[in-house]
Amino acid sequence: MTQQLHFERHLLGGSERPLRLAFIIDPLDRLKAWKDSSVALMRAAQSHGHDVFAIEAPTLGWRKPEADHPGGSFGEAIHLHLRPDDHDWYRETQREWLPLKAFDAVLMRKDPPVDGEYLAACSLLERAEADGVRVFNRPRALREHLAKLAILEFPQFIPSTKVSRDLGRLQQFIDEQRDVIVKPLDSNSGSRIFRLHRNDPNRNVILETLTGNGRHTVMAQQYLQAIAQGDKRILLIAGKAVPWCLARIPKAGETRGNLSAGGTGVVQELTPGERHIAEALGPLLLKRGLLLVGLDLIGERLTGINVTSPTGMVEIRQQSGFDAAGATITAIEHACAVS
Incomplete structure (x- = not known):
């Protein structure tokens, strides 16, 4: 209280x-x-x-x-x-x-x-x-902050990332990073997200499928081992970070922490690094008309900015008592x- x-x-x-x-x-x-x-x-x-x-x-x-x-x-x-x-x-x-x-x-x-x-x-x-x-x-802010691409404004906080529809450039990025996550820009709730290793025998067909043979842009990001500790949802309300986040921890054998993909939601206090990112983005996003925002972080790296209908309020209240x-x-x- x-x-x-x-x-x-x-x-x-x-x-x-x-x-x-x-x-x-x-x-x-x-x-x-x-x-x-x-x-x-x-x-x-x-x-x-x-x-x-x-x-x-x-x-x-x-x-x-x-x-x-x-x-x-x-x-x-x-x-x-x-x-x-x-x-x-x-x-x-x-x-x-x-x-x-x-x-x-x-x-x-x-x-x-x-x-x-x-x-x-x-x-x-x-x-x-x-x-x-x-x-x-604000409607204009909703249109201008697409969840996947909004993070590109803040490169200092995100993992190694490539956005492209060019198969050759995506293949080169996989070779460089060795272990990546690839996702369509319009995916949600963990759908159509793939983890690709450098030596994955299916990587060509997966990239061809996700991009529609180069017709659709996708995002590829360095795979973060910290996903084992959870894909964390931090809520910003009127530019201020809720002191508790929802860590969505993947089930065994899964790379996605989404609750819809079988992840477990565990409420945790923000780390100093997570709070730093939230405090850097909160006032700026509020000034643009975004009163309620969900930041997604893995291992203190920003992976998503959700402005459409941020979730996690029920779990945070149940486990911490904080009424977001x-x-x-x-x-x-x-x-x-x-x-």
Whole structure:
């Protein structure tokens, strides 16, 4: 609790009135309440006394303002009452089409992939932002910080890395590094990630498959032995690092720590090196409109920057007591009060 109060002290002066908060999410029936950070955020918002609405991303739209219609971005808003039961976790109390201007803040929590539909949703949210709607994270920042490529801005913190679709250049990088991880730029949850050794007899066909014979760009990175201690997710809230991270430790015989790939989540305090990276990036990313960010680190090397729908809040609270979801809502209250 002391850590929680110390963390939130810089956010004093938040909203003293109930807010209407809309969460842009994937379909409600796909969310797993016992582990989903979006559900944790909605529960925290309700516990803070705010009205919680869910807008499923496919319902987003826009209409030209006309004499008989205010126009702008809108969506089908589902007013929710959140319940503590993880298997029966909400009640729908009302459903209606509303302009996004009807809300004090909109939280974009749609999961990857960042495909055409995701980018369309960001454009619609950017139109809402132009109309005065507070959107977290900012739509432009979401588009400009793709999880795989965003790390290239910070070469001092990342492992040896090559981004290319050229098979010859990728082969040369594997020869140099001897042991690498190769992944498509649009992969998520550990899908289509391969570890390739210099002498791997399948390396040619794997590279051909991943790049579509040179049509698709991929990222290759030096394999980090520290993955055995976990692929760590560090949360940044309003530019400040949560003092606990979620280390996703691979199961035996696996190179991926993703929980969806069978990894085990163990909450750990940040090391000095991890805190240094978080403190270097946090204020900069916040200034760009990224209120909630997930940094991925392996062995104090930055491997990913997640700005779409960072997770890990449930595990961090269960194992450390730190309420990252509650701290995020406090940050949003503060942003609404000062803007």
